Amino acid sequence: MKETGIGTKCVQAGYTPENGGPRQIPIIQSTTFKYDTSEAMGRLFDLEDAGYFYTRLQNPTNDYVAAKIAAMEGGTAGMLTSSGQAANFFALFNICEAGDHIVSSSSIYGGTYNLIHVTMAKMGITATFVSPDATAEELDAAFQPNTKALFGESIANPALTVLDIETFAAAAHRHGVPLIIDNTFPTPVNFRPIEWGADIVTHSTTKYMDGHGAGVGGAIVDSGKFDWMAHKDKYPGLTTPDESYHGIVYAEKFGQEGAFITKATSQLMRDFGSIQSPQNAFYLNLGLESLHVRMPKHVENGQAVAEFLEAHDLVTQVSYSGLKSSPYYERAQKLMPNGGCGVVSFELSGGRSMAEKFMMNLKLAAIETHVADARTCCLNPATSTHRQMNDAELADAGIPAGMIRMSCGLEDKEDLIADLAQALEACR
Numbered sequence: 017m018k019e020t021g022i023g024t025k026c027v028q029a030g031y032t033p034e035n036g037g038p039r040q041i042p043i044i045q046s047t048t049f050k051y052d053t054s055e056a057m058g059r060l061f062d063l064e065d066a067g068y069f070y071t072r073l074q075n076p077t078n079d080y081v082a083a084k085i086a087a088m089e090g091g092t093a094g095m096l097t098s099s100g101q102a103a104n105f106f107a108l109f110n111i112c113e114a115g116d117h118i119v120s121s122s123s124i125y126g127g128t129y130n131l132i133h134v135t136m137a138k139m140g141i142t143a144t145f146v147s148p149d150a151t152a153e154e155l156d157a158a159f160q161p162n163t164k165a166l167f168g169e170s171i172a173n174p175a176l177t178v179l180d181i182e183t184f185a186a187a188a189h190r191h192g193v194p195l196i197i198d199n200t201f202p203t204p205v206n207f208r209p210i211e212w213g214a215d216i217v218t219h220s221t222t223k224y225m226d227g228h229g230a231g232v233g234g235a236i237v238d239s240g241k242f243d244w245m246a247h248k249d250k251y252p253g254l255t256t257p258d259e260s261y262h263g264i265v266y267a268e269k270f271g272q273e274g275a276f277i278t279k280a281t282s283q284l285m286r287d288f289g290s291i292q293s294p295q296n297a298f299y300l301n302l303g304l305e306s307l308h309v310r311m312p313k314h315v316e317n318g319q320a321v322a323e324f325l326e327a328h329d330l331v332t333q334v335s336y337s338g339l340k341s342s343p344y345y346e347r348a349q350k351l352m353p354n355g356g357c358g359v360v361s362f363e364l365s366g367g368r369s370m371a372e373k374f375m376m377n378l379k380l381a382a383i384e385t386h387v388a389d390a391r392t393c394c395l396n397p398a399t400s401t402h403r404q405m406n407d408a409e410l411a412d413a414g415i416p417a418g419m420i421r422m423s424c425g426l427e428d429k430e431d432l433i434a435d436l437a438q439a440l441e442a443c444r
């Protein structure tokens with residue numbers, strides 16, 4: 017059978033029931049797995065046989081769902097993590113250690129910026145931040161001999177910048193490091209980073225993949241395309257013996273396709289234990305089954321809301337890559353011809369106080385610290401996530417006090433627009 021489309025993968029990839037087996041992915045709610053002999057179990061501990069022995073490392077339910085996400089992204093292997101934060105940490109820490117360096121886009125999720133800039137710095141891993149629009153020369157200047165990864169978000173949360181992935185991929189490969197892309201916002205339904213040169217893809221599955229605000233989770237997918245052995249000195253963790261597993265060499269034993277995820281599972285999951293619960297993986301899979309149906313609706317609503325806002329006299333600025341006025345319009349058309357996501361950010365003419373009044377008057381859109389949910393929600397960073405900053409600091413960070421981030425859900429667009437219209441009128 018020829019390769020199936022993304023929708024078929026959303027519904028069926030990753031799990032094929034056996035004759036008489038459950039049609040739906042079974043929830044294997046078990047911490048442990050039984051073996052007839054210690055020798056059989058020992059072979060699992062030596063990574064000689066594939067199988068399950070303890071859910072902190074691997075669980076069949078999680079693996080079915082991870083295999084689905086890997087298929088959707090066009091990768092060779094995948095794993096679930098307890099959150100998007102854990103996914104990005106594992107993806108980076110799997111190939112970086114004290115003394116190493118990361119180059120990252122500066123336009124990334126605040127939690128990830130904190131992870132890289134503050135927490136990983138405490139582990140001795142430093143970082144240089146570059147614009148998501150950096151030129152080849154600017155990227156080259158950011159690399160150091162100890163740089164081990166280049167990181168960026170395909171569509172950034174919350175700035176909604178669209179990464180110049182082709183320039184980033186070329187720079188990463190010129191310097192012999194993998195490009196890691198957080199693809200949370202467009203999801204593989206709208207954008208597949210591996211097709212544009214990414215080597216590793218990460219997700220906060222908490223967002224559109226789950227899509228219902230039901231479970232926090234993350235995922236990592238390996239493209240299988242990065243040749244670790246060709247950069248043996250740079251990635252000793254993958255290319256030299258792991259003494260904690262009797263001296264196996266991941267890149268030799270599991271090949272280019274499997275080394276990265278096997279190492280992340282058998283070392284980082286073993287030691288940090290950021291596993292997703294099988295129950296949450298089941299909920300995540302329910303979300304994935306309709307992701308290809310939901311994403312076009314999120315985009316349709318995002319586009320309609322962005323166009324409405326852009327034409328409104330109380331709105332001074334709208335960021336949405338589907339608007340012709342967006343500096344990212346052309347790049348988005350090329351990379352994501354079916355649209356990006358349903359998140360729109362905009363600024364009201366009356367600053368912080370008008371933003372507060374506007375949001376208070378919304379009836380359908382709820383005030384929440386969340387995005388990418390079936391229900392429309394919004395947030396004013398100045399009075400919530402960034403409330404420790406004063407107006408001048410906010411302006412410096414590119415987050416004006418009157419800015420609102422709105423995540424358009426799956427309601428009827430006419431109703432969302434009517435809600436926005438009445439809340440704006442209430443601000444006059």
Ligand SMILES: *Cc1c(COP(=O)(O)O)cnc(C)c1O
Pocket residue numbers: 099100101102125127128169172173198200201219220221222223232233234
């Ligand atoms: C939310 C988010 C994260 C963090 O994910 P959690 O599941 O909340 O840990 C990482 N990256 C992006 C782009 C996000 O939107």
